[in-house]
Amino acid sequence: QATDWKKVGSLRLASSKERVFELKRAATMAKSFGLEMQLVSAREARALCPILEVGDVELAAYLPSDGYVDPASLTQALARGAQMKGARIRQGVTVTGFERDGRRLRRILTDQGPIDCETAVLAAGMWSRELGLALGLRVPAIAVEHQYLVTDPIPDLPRNMPTFRDPDLRIYYKPEVRGIVIGGWEEGTPAFGEDGIPRDFGQQLLESNFDRFQGLAEAAFKRTPIVEKVGVRQLVNGPIPHSADGEYVMGKAPELDNVFVAAGFTYGIAGGGGAGEMMAEWITEGKPSLDIWPLDIRRFGYHHAAKAFLYPRAIELYGKYYGMGWPKQEHHAARGIRRSPFHPILIARRAVMGSRGGWERPNWFAPAGTEPVDRPSFRRPNWFAAVGEEHRAVRERVALIDQTSFSKAEIAGPGTQAALQRLAAAEMAKPVGSVIYTQMCNEAGGIETDLTITRIAEDRFYVVTGSAFATHDFPWIEAHLPRDGSVVFTDMTSARAVLNLCGPRAREVLQRVAEENVSNAAFPFATARRITIGAAPVLAIRIGYVGELGWELHIPTDYAAHVYETLAAAGAPFGIADVGYRAIDTLRMEKGYLYWSADITPDYNPYEAGLGFRVALQKPDFIGRAALLRAKTEGVKRRLCSFTIEVPPALDLAVVGGECILKDGRPVAVATSANFGHTVGKSILYGYLANEDIAEDGYSVEAYGERYPARRHAAPLYDPKNERLKG
Structure with missing residues (x-):
């Protein structure tokens, strides 16, 4: 059935130096994935699209495989294809309720009778949040108003003119019956249906607002002067879905x-085909064939679906839809949702906060005389030097890092060890006080979680994972625990504050204030003990993510400020420093530590990621064992490698992941993560290489359209023998 698909290509304009960098970065990433994207001059852009005024355009990106489709025709074609394969489509049916049996939906109640379910998909557009609440789900998706205008016919409009976007002017265009459609992304657009979407609302339009659209219309007159001459046929206003982070909300409901x-x-039209394929795989195979964590509903926490967060954040992101894609950019609406006990102390110490999982966390600390605010850039941002100093404080002295935002849980009961042996790839039958770094894999051997588990008693284990991963990791664990009452899972995130005391002088500081012996002999690496700091009870875990001697100090929240003040005073003679999360990333890159959702995902197994040493194949049975045994005996076809960019002086560009890694000039990988290592003085990147592409030399990295010589490394760049970590 015809879909009226027009493969006319698309243009994206850049009329500022910063936008040129953004387009060059996009083109580099496209090269990594084999997508054809051409960077063309303003003159070439005008040749493709003669109605453009390009006097201020510096560059454009052209996608020849792009185009547009008639939404109604495509929808009808998809529906017809589904019916041909046995689907029944029932229209005009109102959902009135649901019947559940524990964690299963048993029946959907409608005004035309009940529908029994084996599997249900909530795909109700802007009604999804309300229906989700009725079903017991929290779906962080709403609707906001979106306007576009339709011009009168434009004489001599080329039949195959590309669609085009001008993000600097926040507008987009596509042909429409001898004229064009011009839409844009207004700041402060109104929400739709905040107090409930009318049940009988269908395809109605909302009242248009020319005053609100005026700025976008003037931008359109500037970029395409012909529009002002031919006139406007209609200004259309209608609701458009939007999520808490502007991306799709997909996957199995937690x-x-x-x-x-x-x-x-x-x-939706642009991503509908791919989204449909991923959902079909999720339902029939248990997981999608691609890693789509950035779209997974489990990336959201409780607060994301709350009105107080969801509406302000969605409206901010809608207005920024064409905003500059700065590296490390933070959002501003609906902040301060979750704060650690150290928050006021750190703000007084000039912390510049970021947000992760709803938590306010220190990204970096502004030195006296500098403005404590982010100024992101495609080159070295304003925090670069400050982060370098924090990095060196960890490597050379001692530091305190607020890591309260860690997601934390206790798993307890007589069946706990057996359950964790089944879940974890590592050996869990370790003595009380052991700290175990492990992955939990799926049946295909892919890494579902990457976390630490501390045995705090014979029948109690303490789990620590990333700030934003609780809604992913904890349901995965709980879903695989026995239902017979032999194991109890308790989220402890809000009950414990965490300070990371780290650096070569960390033991000297801790020994000054701890009642217990914290020498290496008494308190070795990868062990945990309950100690007293000042007057506070603390679970001290000798592990870390920065590659130096250190302890994670897990503190009852009411004692947290006291512990911070005690350690800060004891550390003053040693030059103790406050350190933020941006320095953590530079430190872990040097040490070769990996980050789940970037360097390791369900797409990769531990042997591919260089984590095979954590896999306990001697265990008779754990999830993914058969696949991992094959990976070890037969070998893997790709491996995670680390690279440095070899350019003197050090590269001035912000290398943050997504760069193209080349071998002998041929694209072979995309950087899973990247940052600058302040100890090694070079930019560091990670990426997966096929075995046939692993060699001693011949590598380069393309960043922002420029190529730089690169070197592959076979071991961590910092402390490869773990001498500083374990000393």
Whole structure:
């Protein structure tokens, strides 16, 4: 069935130096994935699209494989294809309720009778949040108003003119019946249906607002002067879905075992085919064939679906839809949702906060005389030097890092060890006080979680994972625990504050204030003990993510400020420093530590990621064992490698991941993560290489359209023998 697909290509304009950098970065990433993207001059852009005024345009990106489709025709074609394969489509049916049996949806109640379910997909567009709440799900997707205008016919408009976007002017264009459609992304657009979307609302339009659209219209007159001459036929205003972070909301609902969600499709037509394929795989195979964690509903926490957060953040992101894609950019609406006990102390010490999982966390600390605010850039940002000093404080002296935002849980009961042996790839039958770094894998051997588990008693284990991963990792663990009452899972995140005391002089500081012996003999690496700091009870875990001697100090929240003040005073003679998360990333890159969701995901197994040493194949049975045994005996076809960019002086560009790694000039990988190592004085990147592409030399990295010689490294760049970590 015809979909009226027009493969006319698309243009994206850049009329500022910063936008040129953004386009060059996008083109480099496209090269990594084999997508054809051409950077063309303003004159070439005008030749493709003669109605453009390009006097201020510096560059454009051209995608020849792009185009546009008639949404109604495509929808009808998809529906017809589904019916040909046995689907039944029922229209005009109102959902009135649900019947659940524990964690399963048993029946959907409608005004035309009940529908029994084996599997259900909540794909109700802007009604998804309300229906989700009725079902016991929290779906962070709403609707906001979106306007676009339709011009009168434009004489001599080329038949195959590309669609085009001008993000600097925040507008987009596509042909429409001898004229064009011009839309844009307004700052402060109104929400739609905040107090409930009318049940009978269908395809109605909302009242248009020319005053609100005026700035975008003037931008359109500037970029395409012909529009002002031919006039406007109609200004259309209608609701458009939007999620808490502007991306799709997809996947298996954490709260129910047989319900999936597909909502928040702001750009639904563009992604509909791929989203449909991923959802079909998720339902029939148990997981999608691609890593789509940035779209997974489990990336959201409780607060994301709350009105107080969801509406302000969605409206901010809508207005920024064409905003500059700065590296390390933070959002500003609906901040301060979760704060550690150290928050006021750190603000007084000039912390510049970021947000992760709703938590306010220190990204970096502004030195006296500098403005404590982010100024992101495609080159070295304003925090670069300050982060370098924090990095050196950890490497050379001692530091305190607020890591309260860690997601933390206790798993307890007589069946706990057996359950964790089944879940974890590492050996869990370790003595009380052991700290175990492990992955939990799926049946295919892919890494579902990457965390530490501390045995705090014979029948109690303490789990620590990343700030934003609780809604992913904890449901995965709980879903695989026995239901017979022999194991109890308790989220402890809000009950414990965490300070990371780290650096070569960390033991000297800790010994000054701890009642117990913290020498290496008494308190070795990868062990945990309960100690007293000042007057506070603390679970001290000798592990870390920065590659230096250190302890994670897990503190009851009411004692937290006291512990910070005690350590800060004891550390003053040693030059103790406050350190933020941006320095953590530079430190872990040097040490070869990996980050789940970037360097390791369900797409990769531990042997590919260089983590095979954590896999205990001697255990008779754990999830993924068969696949991992094959990976070890037969070998893997790709491996995670580290690279440095070899350019003197050090590269001035912000290398943050997504760069193209080349071998003998041929693209072979995309950088999973990247940062500058302040100890090694070079930019560091990680990327997966096929075995046939692993060699001693011949590598380069393309960043922002420029190529730089690179060197592959076979071992961590810092302390490869772990002498500083374990000393």
